[in-house]
Amino acid sequence: MSDPVLAVAGVGKTFPGVRALADVSLEVAAGEVVALVGENGAGKSTLLKILCGDYDLDEGRVRLAGREVSHASPFEARQAGFRLVRQEPEIVPDISAAENVFVGEYPRRRLGRVDHRAMRALMLGQLERYGFAGMVDPDALGRTLSPAQMHLVEIVRALKPGMKVVAFDEPTSSLTSDEVARLFALIRQLRAEGLGIIYVSHRLKEVLAISDRVVVLKDGRVTGSLRTRETDEDEIVRLMVGRELVHDFRRDETTRPEVVLEVEGLWSRWHRDVSFRIRAGEILGFGGLVGAGRTELAKVIFGEFPHSRGTIRILGRERTIRSPADAIASDIGFAPENRKAEGLILVRSVIENASMAVYRRLSRWGLLRDRMMLERVGPVIRALDVKTPSLAQEVSKLSGGNQQKVVLSRWLAAGPRLLILDEPTRAVDVGAKAEIYRLIDRLARDGMAIMLISSEMPELLALSDRIVVMANGRLSPVIEKKDATEEMIVSHALGKGLAA
Amino acid sequence: MSIARDHAPRARKRSLGRVFDAIGAENLSLIIALVILVALIASQSPAFFTSRNLFNIAQNMAVVGLVAVGMTMVIVSAGLDISAGSIAACAGVVCALIVTGSGTVLGGVAGGVATGAALGLVNAGIINYLKVNPVVATLATMSAFRGVAFLIAPEGKPVGVLDPTFALLGSGRLFQTEGFPGIPIAFAIMLAAVIVGHVVMSSTVFGRQIYSMGGNPAAARLAGIDLNRMRLAIYTLAGALSGLAGIIIAARTSSGQPLAGQDLALESITAVFLGGALLAGGKGTIAGTMLAVLLLAVLSNGMNLLGIPTFYQLVAKGLLLVVAVAIGQWRMTLAERRQSRLTAASS
Numbered sequence: 001m002s003d004p005v006l007a008v009a010g011v012g013k014t015f016p017g018v019r020a021l022a023d024v025s026l027e028v029a030a031g032e033v034v035a036l037v038g039e040n041g042a043g044k045s046t047l048l049k050i051l052c053g054d055y056d057l058d059e060g061r062v063r064l065a066g067r068e069v070s071h072a073s074p075f076e077a078r079q080a081g082f083r084l085v086r087q088e089p090e091i092v093p094d095i096s097a098a099e100n101v102f103v104g105e106y107p108r109r110r111l112g113r114v115d116h117r118a119m120r121a122l123m124l125g126q127l128e129r130y131g132f133a134g135m136v137d138p139d140a141l142g143r144t145l146s147p148a149q150m151h152l153v154e155i156v157r158a159l160k161p162g163m164k165v166v167a168f169d170e171p172t173s174s175l176t177s178d179e180v181a182r183l184f185a186l187i188r189q190l191r192a193e194g195l196g197i198i199y200v201s202h203r204l205k206e207v208l209a210i211s212d213r214v215v216v217l218k219d220g221r222v223t224g225s226l227r228t229r230e231t232d233e234d235e236i237v238r239l240m241v242g243r244e245l246v247h248d249f250r251r252d253e254t255t256r257p258e259v260v261l262e263v264e265g266l267w268s269r270w271h272r273d274v275s276f277r278i279r280a281g282e283i284l285g286f287g288g289l290v291g292a293g294r295t296e297l298a299k300v301i302f303g304e305f306p307h308s309r310g311t312i313r314i315l316g317r318e319r320t321i322r323s324p325a326d327a328i329a330s331d332i333g334f335a336p337e338n339r340k341a342e343g344l345i346l347v348r349s350v351i352e353n354a355s356m357a358v359y360r361r362l363s364r365w366g367l368l369r370d371r372m373m374l375e376r377v378g379p380v381i382r383a384l385d386v387k388t389p390s391l392a393q394e395v396s397k398l399s400g401g402n403q404q405k406v407v408l409s410r411w412l413a414a415g416p417r418l419l420i421l422d423e424p425t426r427a428v429d430v431g432a433k434a435e436i437y438r439l440i441d442r443l444a445r446d447g448m449a450i451m452l453i454s455s456e457m458p459e460l461l462a463l464s465d466r467i468v469v470m471a472n473g474r475l476s477p478v479i480e481k482k483d484a485t486e487e488m489i490v491s492h493a494l495g496k497g498l499a500a
Numbered sequence: 501m502s503i504a505r506d507h508a509p510r511a512r513k514r515s516l517g518r519v520f521d522a523i524g525a526e527n528l529s530l531i532i533a534l535v536i537l538v539a540l541i542a543s544q545s546p547a548f549f550t551s552r553n554l555f556n557i558a559q560n561m562a563v564v565g566l567v568a569v570g571m572t573m574v575i576v577s578a579g580l581d582i583s584a585g586s587i588a589a590c591a592g593v594v595c596a597l598i599v600t601g602s603g604t605v606l607g608g609v610a611g612g613v614a615t616g617a618a619l620g621l622v623n624a625g626i627i628n629y630l631k632v633n634p635v636v637a638t639l640a641t642m643s644a645f646r647g648v649a650f651l652i653a654p655e656g657k658p659v660g661v662l663d664p665t666f667a668l669l670g671s672g673r674l675f676q677t678e679g680f681p682g683i684p685i686a687f688a689i690m691l692a693a694v695i696v697g698h699v700v701m702s703s704t705v706f707g708r709q710i711y712s713m714g715g716n717p718a719a720a721r722l723a724g725i726d727l728n729r730m731r732l733a734i735y736t737l738a739g740a741l742s743g744l745a746g747i748i749i750a751a752r753t754s755s756g757q758p759l760a761g762q763d764l765a766l767e768s769i770t771a772v773f774l775g776g777a778l779l780a781g782g783k784g785t786i787a788g789t790m791l792a793v794l795l796l797a798v799l800s801n802g803m804n805l806l807g808i809p810t811f812y813q814l815v816a817k818g819l820l821l822v823v824a825v826a827i828g829q830w831r832m833t834l835a836e837r838r839q840s841r842l843t844a845a846s847s
Contacts, residue, residue, distance in 0.1 A: 014840045058840070304722060325724040334722060342722055345715035347782040356712050357723045359705040366704045410723065 003066075005030045005196040006051075006082075006165045011060030013046055013220075018399055020046040021220045024060070028165060028196035033187060035207040035228070036200045038217035038240055044200050047217070048167055051198075052084040053077035065164045078105075081164030085171055089154030091142040097149070098123045098138035101156050126156050130186045147291075148179055155186070166190060167198035172206060173290065184210055204233045216240055249434065249462045251441045253481070255282040259316065260449035261332075261418045263301065266310030270296040271473045274310070278418065278449040283440065285464025286453045287489040292470045294453045295337055298420045301451075302334040303327040315417065328357060333411030335404075337422035337453070343407040346396035350388050353395050354381055354409040377413045384409050384439065401432025408439065419443065420451045425459060437463060457486045469493050526776035526831075530791040537795065541802035548805060555681040559671075561797035562686035563588075563761075565790060566745040567768040568775075569690075569697040570738030572789045575772045576701070577734050578714040578781025579634040583623060584768060586645035587739050588746030588761035591616040593649050595747045596659035596756025605666045609747055616743015617736045619645055624735035628728045642765070649758040659756040670752030686748045693741060698786040710734060715782025766817065771796055773824035778832070796820070 004027035013021040021043045028034045036044050049055045051062065053074035061070045064080045072080060091100055098119045099106075107118040120138045127133050136149045145153065151171070158166050168187070172180045187197055187210055201207050207214060208228060216224040216239040224239040258280040266274040270293040278284045286294045299305040301312060303321040311318050319330045327334070336342040344353055355362060355377045362373045378391060384405045388398055395406055404424065411419055424440065425433045440463060444450055454460045460467060467484050469476040469492035476492040542548045567584050574581045595612030599605055619641070626637040650656040661667075668685060676682030701707040713720040713730055721727055745764065750756045774792035777784025799820075803813050 302722070323724075323726065324722050325726055328724040336722060341716075342718045345712050345719055345782060347715045347778070347780075348711055352708065352711070356708070356720070356725075359708055363705045366706060368703050368705055368708060370703070 035211035042217040043220040083158035093143035165196040268307040285467040288470035333416035351391040570741035583642040585761035585764035587742040589649040591743030591746035592750035593756035617740040620739015
């Protein structure tokens, strides 16, 4: 190996409440594919964002092809040759695919006019060169592109003269196996052209297939740097997870006969004839691909999104739910997937966030009774072991896991019969994850019906009593816990209808 | 804030620390600024600490103070009401018309407040149902309501009121004795509104929900808060308070003037931000706002005493709004950095 084209040395980055990266060092040589793996929240995205200039690092240095780029702006990082293929590409809807490829770096003619002809030609040339000829029309508007085409636009965006290191962030999450094969061919070609490649993925099989080296991150630190040829999945998982083997979580079935939620023939913009029921003490897991309509289903049941047909019964009584307020009145709770955007009032205190769904119950004549609030909600927060210096602490200053516990404490304070959990452990560290699993288990044992949406397969399999899989707005038949396997869920998720 | 403050320290702190906690860091800096300002002005002008001048300050801050109470609710809910001055003008004209037409002061006041409430409701309706951003919506109604004020005043001229009882609202005084000029009635009305406003914001369900919706509307909705209904109530209340302010202006000038209250929105918005509210919503207190109103009243009084020309005062008022918002942004950045450092140190 020659001199590394990218050298990251001792990089650290801290956000309020989270030490995202600590003393991270790694090198990428020209003509090398380095895979970056780690659990959610391990720091992979933070590192990529530092490299492409979105974030500024707090400590350490980054050198790219001999140039110091530690504090580069996004523009400077790009000029230096770092290119990132994002997991969720930003596509401008009302300009063409070709313009999308060249946003911010349009080829110019005299007097600064944009050269549309050169743009099309360059884009077609790159598509041809890397084996994607004919897969996307340069003149198509951004809004008309399919998810796979958007991803392709994002890839071609990265492939520009002067690139030295290309990073792929979860590039296969929206691709079919055929498209994955093409992507791998592209990566091998780029490697042959002498570029440095960073490949970030959860999918260890792909990582082992494409990379030369694997760098493992855990809780913001590098826990291993291995030659791909000399390692295997088990070793990588061990380095990723460390001692805490959360995925070994087991629970006993606690389902009771009483049906809490019964959804029958539900149709909406996203759903076609969805029916299912959840009993008291049951955890019904919802599997499926991102975008299959699971979050939307949760929001339809919770009254945030409308449905056109179908009935929702709670404890046998039909309910008309037109708003979240109606849902709460019907004893439903909902912890959304994106807790910062939809779950928490970040600038307010822990106790306020935990109490806000039950303010009415804590008041008389519209006046809040502070003591009652502390007596009723305080114990819930303590029972969840939320780590906070005081109940008056602003929620923005807590770590991800503790923030999630605050959201959960809100619903525990409300005491619903049905609790909808959408990706309850997203961006939560491993320790807090185990605690949240135990909590969900305890709620079910106490008789709460739980609708669990999770894209983490081991989580879904460990927690659920039964699993249904959503694909294209339809629900698969119920899969019993003892029959459920990852392969079966995946095949349902891809809509292949492997009837159980 | 009452929750945040009252229950903040579980461990007993020293009494001085507890006093600081009760006041809050933002308010403390306002108090310090106020003390410095007062010292500065008093050292330059012996007229400052006369009872006559203090009476004037109280008199002058009443109008802005009333509007600022409503404005605090609006801004904490992540909204804005630029039309406050135009609402005040409409209410003043309506009130003057009723008082001169029917001779009942009470009827006039009720009519003026109702006008303010109705116009506030219009603002909320535009924001809720036409989905217009609050800044744009109230910028539009600022112009429209001003026009309405001219339309309802006969021939667009000020409506004179000769009723002496009505004039008391503007210049009457309570507890007047020989050596004491008394308390302006207008100031007492404002004080009542401030106290009620403070209780509403700090310890009612409605008030706490204003903080929630301002901090994160999406999360507030998913916690069962009806944002549209909240906005209807908030802007209506703010409109009613602007209306009341307009009535006091009319009483003081003995006329309902279509051009009244042109600086009201600017001054009250400045006070709310200076008082610690965030542009993004979710933060701000009535106490902070009132300290800022007092600060602004003292500043404006001081500039007059020192003979600073009006044109400079206008420039200063504009600058102050920018400074107020900038301080808020700067404070947030600082807090974030401090938090990052703490996290880095503890791990």
